Amino acid sequence: MFGLFTLCMLAVVIPTLLIIGFIVVKGIGTVNWSFLTEMPSMGMTEGGIFPAIVGTLYLVTGTIVFSLPLGVGAAIYLTEYAKQGRLTRIIRIAVLNLAGVPSVVYGLFGLGLFVFFLGFGSSILAGSLTLACLILPIIITTSEEAIKSVPDSYREASLALGASKWETIARVVLPQAIPGIMTGSVLGIGRAAGETAPILLTVAAFFIPRLPGSIFDQAMALPYHLYIVSTQVPGMPESIKYGTALVLLGVVGVFFAIATVIRLKFKQMNHME
Template identity: 60%
Template sequence: MNVYLKQKIAFSVLFLCTLLVIVPVLVILAIIFVKGMSAIDISFLTEVPIKGMKEGGIFPAILGTLYLVLGAVLFAVPLGVLSAIYLVEYSRENFLSRLVKLAIVNLAGVPSVVYGLFGLGIFVLYFEFGASILSGSLTLGIMILPVIITASREALESVPKSFRIVSLSLGASKWQTIRHSVLPHALPGILTGTILGLGRAAGETAPILFTVAAFYLPKLPTSIFDQTMALPYHLYVISTQVPGIPENVRYGTALVLLLLVLLLNLAAIILRYQFRKRKRW
């Protein structure tokens, strides 16, 4: 066979592969947007569910997810950023730092349902927080820790070495150098990672199954020790556990969840783009 014909065929096959990845994404989005739009109005977004979730809104689930995500970030961001600072600024190439990196890789790979088991074992039962926003937030926080650490590491590593040398040579201490000459310039990257972590936490179901999520709780949580509904779990419940839920309520819930997650990702992408454009070193 002619080599150029062969090349043409090969390229077409590869192009087809790419289409097979991307087209279904668009199809999924299109289906959910078209079918979900009709369910969404102000009352759907602001009212509590009624009549066994067949009617009313999904406000408690939206609010619950926001609480959980916020809690997860409050826990994971300080810990993740400090951890990245340790890896980039303090640790030297030795056994301990290799072990830390291996641990991070494995945390990123632990199945989400195992995080759920862990959260149940340690937060719900051992620390006796019960099934609560606190337990769920901490579990989600640990789950997104690798995302935050990895993004923060990349952000810190992208700050030129010269900034550190200049600051130290002016008599600043190591921490002052990190605080004033490194962190401010790594901030956009850390923020991007944080928003990606938010998106991840907002969409996860398995870690909150046994740690916080309530099946049907048509009132709002009042403290961090309360259970709460959450969007992804709500979608699971009304798709598989409760018969007779109108289709547009299910699609509407899926659309709200999808919009929340995609907007967070979009924000991260825009932020990253803006940052790269503005960067001057």
């Protein structure tokens, strides 16, 4: 069984490393300071991808701002406050089902609700809200499991010392659950940063050689930019395609690293306590 599990692990890890290594080898020669900081030019066949990087950072940051508090709040309610019964089970099943909905459906939902009905137009705000809806099921599910993993004895001890229910949740339960919550957040961020269909319908522009001035502006984004240069621009050098893919991996890696540092810090704090 140990050998079988080892093979299963290698079947996941080795292809992942090969994909990352292939992109690094193909794209590392293109990634330099000018590629990262200059505006695109000559139909995106020359210059850099700075607007796409900034647009991606805006979108991912906005997605985190909207989805993380709402997702963790929903998980707290379902776990700590909601009466456990048929309705709660139905809600949990609905959340799990939403996690499997294709991203293009979320894009159409965001197009109808945020772009047209609420009048946000094709903008960073509409794109961030759409991506937030996309990753909410992941954050809710993982946060709920992390909160459930906190032993009930912690809650009972806090209540016995005179703390209120909310003080117990805020000062005892959440600090213990944050490592698990951050794991779910990392998964959600990775999915949001790499999605193309939702931002194609709500925010992404083909070519904008300037930075967005507000959350109501359109923006370029690395996933959509990579799709365009790979399929729609004739004569695009292969090195630019792989360089863009490498930068996208780097941007996602930065957010992963930040979340990992926060998770490890809270783990250390919990062990010290």
